[in-house]
Amino acid sequence: QVTLKESGPVLVKPTETLTLTCTVSGFSLSNARMGVSWIRQPPGKALEWLAHIFSNDEKSYSTSLKSRLTISKDTSKSQVVLTMTNMDPVDTATYYCARIDPQKYGMDVWGQGTTVTVSS
C-alpha cells in the first residue's frame, strides 16, 4: 500500500524557516521517473503547487516562490524535505505531499496534509 505522510511544526513565527518532511512507504524514491510534489492550500482557497523532485534528482519550483524554496530527498530514509524561508502569515496553509505517477503525470496518492500557522 502506497502512503505518504507529512510532518513538521504546527506553528512558526514570521521570518522563520519552515521545514516539512514527507515520509513515503509502499514505493521507492529511486524508482525510475518517480516523483514527489509539495502542494499547499490556504484556508478556503485553491491548491497551489510548490515544488517537485524526481528520482533522478531533477527539481522544479513555483516561479513565485522559487527564491524561498528548497526541495531535497533522502532515498535511504524514504523522505522528501521541503524548506521555505522567511515565513509570513500569508503562508498559513495546509501543506500536502503527493506522489507523481510516472505513467500518468498525475498526483495519484496524497498525504493527509499538515496545517501550518504563521503567527507571532
Next chain:
Amino acid sequence: DIQMTQSPSSLSASVGDRVTITCRASQSISSYLNWYQQKPGKAPKLLIYAASSLQSGVPSRFSGSGSGTDFTLTISSLQPEDFATYYCQQSYSLRVTFGPGTKVDIK
C-alpha cells in the same frame, strides 16, 4: 507559467443531474491535463489523468475530454457523494499549475 481557468466557479445541482465543468489552459498542453476531487477537510483525489483516462477505482460516471487548451469534466449522473470541489491541473510544464476550482453543491 501556464495559467489555468475553470468555469463555472461554482454550481448548484441536484442528484441525478448531468454536470459539466470546463477548464482552459493559457497555451496548448496537449493532453497533459488531470482532474481532482476534494471534499472538505480531505486531501484531493485524482479522478482523471491525461485528459480522458479514468483513474483506477473512480466510478464510470466521471469522464474527461479535450486536448490543446480546452477540457471538460463530466459527471453523467450526480450522486450525493460527488458534492465537492473539482480542480484541473496541467502537467505539460515542469512548473505544474492548478485551476482555481469549481465547487459543486446541492441545489
